[in-house]
Amino acid sequence: MDERSTAIWAFLLGAVPSIATYLFGRRAGRKSGKTEAYNSAIATARAKDSGDETAEVLRQEAEAHGLRVTT
Numbered sequence: 512m513d514e515r516s517t518a519i520w521a522f523l524l525g526a527v528p529s530i531a532t533y534l535f536g537r538r539a540g541r542k543s544g545k546t547e548a549y550n551s552a553i554a555t556a557r558a559k560d561s562g563d564e565t566a567e568v569l570r571q572e573a574e575a576h577g578l579r580v581t582t
Contacts (some may be wrong), residue, residue, distance in 0.1 A: 550574070 552569055558566040570580050 551572065555568050555572060556565045559568060573580050
């Protein structure tokens with residue numbers, strides 16, 4: 512075990528930061544995407560006169576982003 516402890520520590524020191532960067536970077540990217548989507552939806556809603564018109568434009572925008580809308 513003593514012979515391998517150096518190799519184990521070297522692996523951990525190399526792998527742990529990479530894994531943490533992947534996990535936290537991925538979460539930050541998703542949060543940024545959600546924020547951008549909300550900003551887009553708010554801007555779209557402000558530009559329309561009626562609720563039905565706003566809903567239709569938002570539905571079209573969601574479908575353009577590849578989301579499945581059920582209403």
